[in-house]
Amino acid sequence: MPLRIGNNISAINANRHLNKNSADFTKRIERLSSGLRINRGADDAAGLSVSEGMRSEILGMRQAVRNAEQGVSLIQLAEGTLNEVSSMLRRMRELAVQSSNSTINDANREGLTAEFNQLVQEIDRIALSTTYNDTVLLTGFGNTVSQNGTVSTALSGFTGATEIGISGAVPGTYVFTDTSAQDNQITLSITLPDGTELSQSIDVGTSLDRDNDQNLVATGTTFLANFDRLGVQVTLVGPEVDKDSTALRSSAADAGDGGQIVIDNSQSIEIAPGDSLASVADQLNTVLTGLTPPGSAVFDPGLNEIQIETAGHELGGAGTEADGLNLISANSYVDGRLDGRVLLIQEGIGGSLQIGPNDDANNRIELNIGDMRATGGELNLNGLSIANQDSARASISRIDAAILIVSRQRGSLGATQNRLQFTTFNLENAIENLQAAESSIRDADVAEEVSAFTRGQILTQAATAMAAQANALPQTALTLLQ
Numbered sequence: 001m002p003l004r005i006g007n008n009i010s011a012i013n014a015n016r017h018l019n020k021n022s023a024d025f026t027k028r029i030e031r032l033s034s035g036l037r038i039n040r041g042a043d044d045a046a047g048l049s050v051s052e053g054m055r056s057e058i059l060g061m062r063q064a065v066r067n068a069e070q071g072v073s074l075i076q077l078a079e080g081t082l083n084e085v086s087s088m089l090r091r092m093r094e095l096a097v098q099s100s101n102s103t104i105n106d107a108n109r110e111g112l113t114a115e116f117n118q119l120v121q122e123i124d125r126i127a128l129s130t131t132y133n134d135t136v137l138l139t140g141f142g143n144t145v146s147q148n149g150t151v152s153t154a155l156s157g158f159t160g161a162t163e164i165g166i167s168g169a170v171p172g173t174y175v176f177t178d179t180s181a182q183d184n185q186i187t188l189s190i191t192l193p194d195g196t197e198l199s200q201s202i203d204v205g206t207s208l209d210r211d212n213d214q215n216l217v218a219t220g221t222t223f224l225a226n227f228d229r230l231g232v233q234v235t236l237v238g239p240e241v242d243k244d245s246t247a248l249r250s251s252a253a254d255a256g257d258g259g260q261i262v263i264d265n266s267q268s269i270e271i272a273p274g275d276s277l278a279s280v281a282d283q284l285n286t287v288l289t290g291l292t293p294p295g296s297a298v299f300d301p302g303l304n305e306i307q308i309e310t311a312g313h314e315l316g317g318a319g320t321e322a323d324g325l326n327l328i329s330a331n332s333y334v335d336g337r338l339d340g341r342v343l344l345i346q347e348g349i350g351g352s353l354q355i356g357p358n359d360d361a362n363n364r365i366e367l368n369i370g371d372m373r374a375t376g377g378e379l380n381l382n383g384l385s386i387a388n389q390d391s392a393r394a395s396i397s398r399i400d401a402a403i404l405i406v407s408r409q410r411g412s413l414g415a416t417q418n419r420l421q422f423t424t425f426n427l428e429n430a431i432e433n434l435q436a437a438e439s440s441i442r443d444a445d446v447a448e449e450v451s452a453f454t455r456g457q458i459l460t461q462a463a464t465a466m467a468a469q470a471n472a473l474p475q476t477a478l479t480l481l482q
Contacts, residue, residue, distance in 0.1 A: 011470035018463035025456035028449055037444040047441045054438040060357025061431045068420045068427070071353040071367065074132045075417045078369055081130045081138060082410050085372060088119045089406060092381075093399045095119075099392035106388055113387045120381055123374035135350055139376070142351015142368040143171050146344040147377055154341035157247030158300075158307045160217060160236045160333025163405075164343060167412045168366040169231035170198075171347035181336035184208060184215055188227045188234075188343075192361075200229045208335065209238070215335035223333070231366065232343070236333035246295075248315065249330035250277060250306040261325070262316030263287055271325070280325065281306045288313070303337070355423050365423070367416055370409055378405055 030039055038044045038051065095112045098104070127138035135141070145164045149156035154176060155164065170192070177187040184205030191197050204225060209218035217223050217238035225234040254277060261269045261284070269283050281299035284306065288295030295311035307330060308315070315327065348368075356363025375382040379402040386392035 008470060008474055010473055011467060014463055014467040014470045018460065018467050021456055021459040021463050025453070025460045028453035028456050031444040031449050032446070032453060035444055035446075036442055037449075038442050044441075051438050051442040054434055054441070057357050058431055058434055058438065061427050061434070064355050064357060064363075065424055065427045065431070067353060068355045068424045071355070071365070072417055072420050074137070075367070075413050075420070077132055078130065078137045078141075079410055079413045079417070081126055082372060082406055082413070085123055085126065086403065086406050086410070088123055089399055089403045092116055092119050093396060093403070096386050096392045096395040096399060099386035100389055100396070102389065109387055109392070113385065116384075116386050120374045120384070123372075123379075123381075127371075127373040127376075137369055138372040140348060140369070140371045142348050143169060143345050143366055144348050144368070144370075146346055148344075152342065152344045154234070154338060154343050156307075156341075157245055157309065158249060158330045159337050159341055160238075160331055161234050161338065161341075162222075162237050162242050162331065163235040165233035165235070165370075165408060165412065166345060166366075166368045167231045167233070167416065169345050169368070170361060170366060171345050174230070174232065174343040174345065176338040176341045176343075178336050178339035178341075181334070182215065184335060186225060186338060188230055188232060190230065198230060200227045202227065204236075204335075217333045232345075237331065239329060239332045242329070242331040245329060245331040246310045246312055247330035248308040248310060248327045250280075250308075250325040251328050252326040259325075261327075264291070264313050265316065268316075277304065277306050277325075284308060302339070353420070355420070355427070365416065365419065369413070370405070372406065372409065374402075 031037060038048050041048050095116050099109050099112050128136060130136065130138045143166060145155075145166060146152045147155060152164075153159075154161045170190070172190045172192065174188055174190045177189065178185070184203055185201055186204060187199060187201040189197060189199035202225060204223065205215065207217070207223045208215040217236050219239045220241060221238045222241060223236045223238075225236055227233070254274070259271050261271065263269070267287055269280070269287060271280055278299040278301075281297045284297035288297055288308070288311070291311070291313055293311045295309050295313055297306055297308045299306050306325065308327070351367045351369075353365045353367055354363065355365055370376075370378040372378060381398065381402055384391075384395045384398060386395055
């Protein structure tokens with residue numbers, strides 16, 4: 001090899017290897033110091049992208065666990081309060097039963113009435129004062145069902161549906177399909193804003209009675225149609241259950257021999273023999289809409305009946321042959337009566353628990369609490385009195401209904417609480433496994449890195465020594481000049 005002093009190729013070569021070994025040695029020190037295999041995009045661009053996404057998802061899951069735990073705390077607060085409401089309702093029923101007895105007189109009932117009224121006020125006060133983070137829970141929390149019969153036509157009073165419970169139902173318009181009067185099938189569906197259709201069909205045949213070639217809820221009983229996949233529960237009633245309903249319907253196929261309908265003993269409608277139901281409905285509607293409060297009468301060609309909202313006005317002859325229409329109570333379920341009816345579930349304040357890391361319906365649980373005030377639309381205890389024997393006896397059934405509503409609400413809250421606990425277990429399991437996957441991508445293998453570190457350290461020291469020797473090599477040229 002020629003001896004040159006212009007360019008020291010050996011030194012350049014040794015310096016190149018020294019730089020390479022020093023860079024690798026520095027990388028090993030960084031990995032051992034941070035515990036991470038990937039500290040920057042240059043280390044592993046694809047691995048960095050995947051692990052960053054996993055890290056974001058893991059953080060979201062951990063927050064979702066905390067959200068679920070806070071949701072449980074909220075539910076426990078609401079359910080604990082409803083436990084006291086149940087106790088007060090039971091006491092109110094006890095007072096009503098006591099007041100219904102003939103061994104006491106109206107003067108004795110004054111003391112019972114005082115306590116009864118105080119309990120009503122206390123239920124309202126508790127409902128208004130039960131808050132979580134300054135949000136009132138028991139006056140309607142989360143999504144609610146519109147009780148307006150012109151909007152939620154399933155609650156118009158002519159379908160047999162008297163109560164709608166929701167548990168996790170998304171807001172929107174739900175449509176019933178109940179086309180056949182003989183198939184015992186009810187379908188409920190909703191189309192989401194993104195075009196996705198959610199639908200569920202249930203068979204109610206085992207719970208219906210058979211009468212005059214019709215499938216119907218038996219007289220004096222109720223049936224809960226549970227569309228569990230949609231989070232909607234519909235209470236259907238049989239004849240003689242919804243006695244407070246002001247809705248009537250014709251059960252005659254036509255006007256027959258005619259007759260007369262007397263309204264409030266002051267006005268009457270003459271029905272000519274063979275008159276069409278549509279014509280009779282028009283006459284009835286003209287009179288009812290002019291009353292205070294106004295009523296209505298509409299002919300439904302699909303069911304071939306007149307549907308009358310009396311608004312509390314008395315229709316003489318109802319339920320007899322005298323009116324020619326054989327008017328009966330409308331609010332009882334017969335197979336086919338829900339077809340085309342809708343429910344509007346409105347989005348409310350609160351009520352949505354984010355129990356997942358992403359923005360979609362599967363990562364949320366809808367929590368719904370109805371209006372649990374005694375004077376609210378759910379319990380409907382406003383105007384109850386036990387001041388006399390008749391009113392006390394009438395109060396018992398309404399308090400029973402209120403107790404049932406509170407019990408159902410507590411059951412719904414308990415079911416959601418259990419669901420949240422399973423959600424927490426699932427999230428914690430997912431966090432563990434996803435963290436393991438992220439670790440395999442991002443974390444450094446300490447054993448491997450220590451071996452590489454030792455190798456890099458030796459090579460760096462060796463390259464440094466060789467660079468020193470290479471730099472000393474041109475000095476041998478001086479001996480030739482001596």
